[in-house]
Amino acid sequence: xxxxxxxxxxxxxxxxxxxxxxxxxxxxxxxxxxxxxxxxxxxxxxxxxxxxxxxxxxxxxxxxxxxxxxxxxxxxxxxxxxxxxxxxxxxxxxxxxxxxxxxxxxxxxxxxxxxxxxxxxxxxxxxxxxxxxxxxxxxxxxxxxxxxxxxxxxxxxxxxxxxxxxxxxxxxxxxxxxxxxxxxxxxxxxxxxxxxxxxxxxxxxxxxxxxxxxxxxxxxxxxxxxxxxxxxxxxxxxxxxxxxxxxxxxxxxxxxxxxxxxxxxxxxxxxxxxxxxxxxxxxxxxxxxxxxxxxxxxxxxxxxxxxxxxxxxxxxxxxxxxxxxxxxxxxxxxxxxxxxxxxxxxx
Numbered sequence: 460x461x462x463x464x465x466x467x468x469x470x471x472x473x474x475x476x477x478x479x480x481x482x483x484x485x486x487x488x489x490x491x492x493x494x495x496x497x498x499x500x501x502x503x504x505x506x507x508x509x510x511x512x513x514x515x516x517x518x519x520x521x522x523x524x525x526x527x528x529x530x531x532x533x534x535x536x537x538x539x540x541x542x543x544x545x546x547x548x549x550x551x552x553x554x555x556x557x558x559x560x561x562x563x564x565x566x567x568x569x570x571x572x573x574x575x576x577x578x579x580x581x582x583x584x585x586x587x588x589x590x591x592x593x594x595x596x597x598x599x600x601x602x603x604x605x606x607x608x609x610x611x612x613x614x615x616x617x618x619x620x621x622x623x624x625x626x627x628x629x630x631x632x633x634x635x636x637x638x639x640x641x642x643x644x645x646x647x648x649x650x651x652x653x654x655x656x657x658x659x660x661x662x663x664x665x666x667x668x669x670x671x672x673x674x675x676x677x678x679x680x681x682x683x684x685x686x687x688x689x690x691x692x693x694x695x696x697x698x699x700x701x702x703x704x705x706x707x708x709x710x711x712x713x714x715x716x717x718x719x720x721x722x723x724x725x726x727x728x729x730x731x732x733x734x735x736x737x738x739x740x741x742x743x744x745x746x747x748x749x750x751x752x753x754x755x756x757x758x759x760x761x762x763x764x765x766x767x768x769x770x771x772x773x774x775x776x777x778x779x780x781x782x783x784x785x786x787x788x789x790x791x792x793x794x795x796x797x798x799x800x801x802x803x804x805x806x
Contacts, residue, residue: 465791466493466530468555470523470546471537473497474648476560478509479780480535481516487784487798489791492516493531496523531555533787537780539647541578547606548582556605556790558783564589564608565676575672592786594795595619595732596680601789609786610680612778613639613673613695616706618680619735619753620770623728626684630710630766633690637677639706640696642744645774653697665696702775703744708768712759721757721766729755733796734777734785742771749773749804751781773803 469480472495484492495505497520504519506512523546526534534550536543536559543561550557566572569580590604591597593615601607610618617637624630646654653659653666674693681689722737729735735753738746742754750773758767772778781799788797 464489464491465532466491467533467535467787468492468494468496468526468531469535469537470496470526472505472520473500473508474537475644475775476779477537478511479775480537480783481505481509481512483776483780483784483798483801485512485516489793489797490533490787492518493529494518494521494526496521496526498522526550527553532791533558535783535787536560540576544580544582544585547585551584556607556787558592558607558609558786558790559589560609560779560783562608562611562672562676564606565591565610565614567679571675571679575675591680592782593618593680594782594785594789595729595735596622596684598789598795601786602792604790607783607786607790609779609783611673611676612645612704612772612774613641613671613693613706614676614680615778615782616704616753616770616772616774617673617677617691617693617708620706620755620768621681621708621710622684623724624710624766624768625681625689626728627724628685629714629716629724630712632681632685632687634711635681635689636692636709637706638694638696638709639704640698641704641774642698642700642702644702645704645778646697659697659699662699663696665694667695671695700744702773703748703771704774704778705742705744705769705771708766708770710766710768711764712766716759716764716766718759721759725755725757734799741769744771744773745803745805747771747773747777747803749776750801751777751785751799752803753777 504517544563589608590600592607592609725737738756755770
């Protein structure tokens with residue numbers, strides 16, 4: 460542990476992601492939370508919005524315009540899509556590093572962003588500097604970066620599930636199917652008809668069929684691994700629970716496959732990746748709940764000649780705040796696991 464803690468700010472305090480960032484950063488051995496912002500709740504204690512922090516994090520919320528008032532090392536943008544880009548542009552010449560948890564810089568350019576997000580993008584230059592923040596694929600670039608685009612929760616689960624197969628060119632990249640299910644917190648804290656209790660409870664549904672914006676994010680990252688275009692049929696579903704994602708991928712091997720080959724591939728690919736656990740049994744959401752782990756289990760079905768991969772994360776941790784802190788650790792030269800080795804909550 461260093462003698463002087465690095466100072467961080469959380470921009471956007473009201474959502475689930477802001478709360479999870481605070482939960483981990485509050486006990487991180489190398490940093491201190493210097494500022495938390497909210498335009499809507501300016502002046503209120505953070506613990507008023509999130510009572511679980513009463514007596515632990517009662518600091519008053521301030522406007523995001525105060526971020527430049529004191530020296531900071533890292534700023535986390537826990538803001539909606541279409542909002543973060545304005546702050547990235549405004550602070551482009553500042554000395555602090557930025558980790559953006561929105562989708563504003565995850566894709567390759569503004570044209571692709573506008574097509575999939577149905578929003579205008581006003582800071583094209585940001586794409587030239589942003590590094591996609593999936594440490595298992597881009598660790599070396601993240602270490603050197605001043606702007607990290609933290610991945611989406613579905614793309615994190617889905618990409619880590621099939622990455623070894625695509626990287627080694629072992630499967631048909633035109634026929635990847637990913638069936639994913641998420642808890643309700645993936646929709647954010649703002650209530651809507653979709654997230655209304657009576658619509659979610661005792662219910663289960665698919666959504667975003669053919670058009671979910673995380674489809675292109677998964678395709679771009681798998682394309683990076685394959686050095687070419689990858690097509691993915693991605694369908695998300697909404698589960699009647701609060702947190703967690705389970706993704707099941709289906710693909711066809713190009714050559715002879717065995718379970719032993721598959722196991723060896725996954726163990727080798729993730730051997731040096733501390734937050735991916737290759738499991739010997741099917742993962743469940745409670746195996747990763749509250750933690751920064753992604754649990755993966757590959758299966759070869761000799762009857763159908765298909766590979767199935769089951770991957771699970773907590774969408775608020777490895778799918779958002781935990782992964783952002785993992786990126787911060789790399790950017791600041793800390794141990795990659797620092798402050799993140801919390802056991803999953805089970806039951």
